[in-house]
Amino acid sequence: MDAVTYPDDMVGEFIQRNLVAVRVPSDAKPLSRQFNVVWTPTLVILDQDGKEHHRTTGFLPPAELIPSLLLGIGKLHFEQERFENAISLFDKLLAQYAGSHSAAEAVYYRAVSRYKATKKAEPLKEAYQQLQADYPSSEWAQRAAPYRLL
């Protein structure tokens, strides 16, 4: 991460604009024990109270870290029931990083956010169709499979 990803200008600008960044050695207790850290890098998105909403383990290049962070911030908004904010972030991820490993999960959570915001099932069925078309081998296509029946 130090050699490739963090020096990248787009990564740096994204983090500076959207997040407060903190680095902690993986053997720093009690924090590493609190977060069950056993391998590095472990990257976690937290809310302002320190509650975890998203994590990844292992190296990510710039083109994967930014969508992963967008996904994490979107999931934070989703879990705090700010669905319109979440949808906006998932839209941005899918517009700019549709080929990333975070994209299929963003399609899924965007649909669930739309459902939670509107109580209408159509977004879930649309997500199933999009996942089958664009990300058929992803686990999120499987997780959306029940929505084909809606």
Next chain:
Amino acid sequence: MAGKIQWEKDMDTALRRAKSEGKPVFLDFFNPG
């Protein structure tokens, strides 16, 4: 460099900044070597 990241070194400071700036926290556990 325009994109240089301002890393905090402890959680308390990061959480204080997060509340002040209205942002989430990005926590990186790294290998100290």
